Amino acid sequence: MLIVKDLHASIEGKEILKGVNLTVKPGEVHAIMGPNGSGKSTLSAVLTGNPAFTVTGGSATFYGKDLLAMKPEDRAHEGLFLSFQYPVEIPGVSMVNFMRTAINEKRKYFNEPPLSASDFLKLMREKRAVVQLDNKLASRAVNEGFSGGEKKRNEIFQMAMLEPRLSILDETDSGLDIDALRIVASGVNKLKTANNATIVITHYERLLDYIKPDFVHVLYKGRIVMSAGPELAKELEERGYDWIKAQVDGAP
Numbered sequence: 001m002l003i004v005k006d007l008h009a010s011i012e013g014k015e016i017l018k019g020v021n022l023t024v025k026p027g028e029v030h031a032i033m034g035p036n037g038s039g040k041s042t043l044s045a046v047l048t049g050n051p052a053f054t055v056t057g058g059s060a061t062f063y064g065k066d067l068l069a070m071k072p073e074d075r076a077h078e079g080l081f082l083s084f085q086y087p088v089e090i091p092g093v094s095m096v097n098f099m100r101t102a103i104n105e106k107r108k109y110f111n112e113p114p115l116s117a118s119d120f121l122k123l124m125r126e127k128r129a130v131v132q133l134d135n136k137l138a139s140r141a142v143n144e145g146f147s148g149g150e151k152k153r154n155e156i157f158q159m160a161m162l163e164p165r166l167s168i169l170d171e172t173d174s175g176l177d178i179d180a181l182r183i184v185a186s187g188v189n190k191l192k193t194a195n196n197a198t199i200v201i202t203h204y205e206r207l208l209d210y211i212k213p214d215f216v217h218v219l220y221k222g223r224i225v226m227s228a229g230p231e232l233a234k235e236l237e238e239r240g241y242d243w244i245k246a247q248v249d250g251a252p
């Protein structure tokens with residue numbers, strides 16, 4: 001599904017990603033952890049096509065296509081979904097209209113006609129139930145006046161509606177109370193199929209109590225410096241990152 005090879009990227013002339021390698025297959029859940037500032041958000045931004053970053057080397061393919069050559073909206077149409085660490089508010093645009101536009105844009109990309117109003121509402125209802133999103137929330141403007149938990153639930157709702165092949169969730173647990181965290185995690189788990197995959201980027205091990213990763217990677221100084229199974233998350237929770245930093249940086 002996703003093959004990232006020796007990916008380098010910089011912002012304002014400063015190199016942030018220094019050779020990232022990552023392979024994701026359908027059905028897999030990957031967690032990317034690591035100390036603050038190690039480049040986790042940069043990696044998700046580069047994969048989804050945030051123009052603030054410049055790719056300076058390496059490659060990323062998505063189902064064999066050159067991901068880095070694609071426009072951000074085409075990456076989304078091809079099935080890449082990014083949940084934002086800081087979700088934007090879109091005043092005056094209701095969730096319903098926002099989602100209808102997003103879904104019909106994707107259908108247009110595949111030369112399919114727009115969804116009928118009744119099919120769209122049926123889909124809304126079905127997916128709202130998955131993430132337990134209140135009907136009132138769905139009719140409000142996107143993220144306007146939403147609490148942190150509501151924004152996150154809303155993102156998972158968008159994910160449910162768009163049925164991405166690969167979802168990248170960046171620090172979904174920041175600012176979430178434990179109940180909202182459970183709902184988000186259960187949404188992610190319910191949406192999991194043998195054909196889609198998730199990359200969960202998180203600073204906190206707690207989220208991984210609810211979303212069980214198949215692989216845990218540690219990103220440090222712009223590289224994935226360690227990859228293992230879910231037990232690595234527990235170890236990081238107990239031991240922190242200093243032992244990994246020491247291995248990478250060498251003895252003082």
Ligand code: ADP
Pocket residue numbers: 011012016034035036037038039040041042043052
């Ligand atoms: P993480 O998500 O792992 O905490 P980030 O990818 O957000 O790390 O940041 C990695 C590095 O890139 C940090 O040193 C950060 O200061 C820098 N960086 C990120 N975004 C910008 C930006 N817009 N302008 C300048 N530097 C940035």
Ligand code: MG
Pocket residue numbers: 036037041
């Ligand atoms: Mg950060």
Ligand code: MG
Pocket residue numbers: 040041042085171
């Ligand atoms: Mg980050």
